[in-house]
Amino acid sequence: MLDSTLTTAEQLQILLDCIYANTGKEALLNGSQTKSTRNFHFIRSERTPSCSLFVKNGTPFIHDFGAGITYNYISAYAAAYNLSNNEAFKELMARYRPDEQSPARPQPPARRYQPPVLEVPAPDEVEEEPTDIEVSTELHPFEKAYFENLGISPALLAQYHIYGLRAYKKLSSTEGNPVFAIRVGESGYKIYQPKARDKAFKWFFVGKKPEGFNIYGLEQLSDRSGDLFITEGLKDTLSILAHTPYESIALDNAAIRPSAELIYALKARYQRLVLCFDLDDTGTQKPGL
Structure with missing residues (x-):
């Protein structure tokens, strides 16, 4: 059983210790010790820190926005020290509740962070990036013009990894x-044809789609709080970012509903979540978050 018998303060301290062991830096919390004031790294190496700590209903969590993973004190300890959740729980109970352990079981030694051992697949198992797609960070004038009509700059497109398509099978970007x-991820691309005659080909995916991916913009979120706008499309999110001071993320498609863990993390981080859904049947009937 992994039922918690530790107090909120003890669970929080375990998370803080894991963060420090992993990064060598202290996580900065607000005055009430209920959420972090700045993003931080945890477990993963990434260019921009995307982890946040928050307390929900008396239970502290770490949420990795970039990977879409939420850790409690047990799973965070397990990840930091390469243990199973069961092993992590037993060690934590031996340290924090030694009176409840078997007298023959010694208290475990203090651990030092050890980075996870990465399993390198055999050469014939390595997944390579798709070779049948060519993209360019240098946009043609007509490509720039399409987004400039919406007030969206090339710099914002680059920040969100949006490139001009140069070749995919028989498809390439043209003025018309x-x-x-x-x-998306290391080797996946979402193709966007805004002027496609057949709407079925307006969006489609090429390459490997990261497991569990369904939201754009999480890794680009800053340390600011305030209001967060959630839209049904990346173009809507880019328009909000280009014309307002607010932050925004986009659902991959209208049928997506974010996980409860992600919503808890976002609510702990932002003052308000503002839903910007289309006024069609899907948008008006989407369940509340």
Whole structure:
């Protein structure tokens, strides 16, 4: 059983210790010790820190916005020290509740962070980036013009990994049909044809889609709090970012509903979540978050 018998303060301290062991830096919390004031790294190496700590209903969590993973004190300890959740729980109970352990079981030694051992697949198992797609960070004038009509700059497109499509099978970006490739993960692209005659080909995916991916913009979120706008499309999110001081994320499609863990993390981080859904049947009938 992994039922918690530790207090909120003890669980919080375990998370803080894991963060420090992993990064060598202290996580900065607000005055009430209920959420972090700045993003931080945890477990993963990434260019921009995307982890946040928050307390929900008396239980502290770490949420990694970039990977979409939420850790409690047990799973965080397990991840930091390469243990199973069961092993992590037993060690924590031996340290924090030694009176409840078997007298023959010694208290475990203090651990030092050890980075996870990465399993390198055999050469024939390595997944390579797709070779049948070519993209360019240098946009053609007609590609720039499409987004400039919406007030969206090339710099904002680059920040969100949106490139001009140069070749995919028989498809390429032309003045009459600008086509864009949005990089998702290490080797996946979402193709966007805004002027496609057949709406079925307006969006489609090429390459490997990261497991569990369904939201754009999480890794680009800053340390600011305030209001967060949630839209049904990346173009809507880019428009909000280009014309307002607010932050925004986009659902991959209208049928997506974010996980409860992600919503808890966002509510702990932002004052308000503002839903910007289309006024169609899907948008008006979408369950509340």
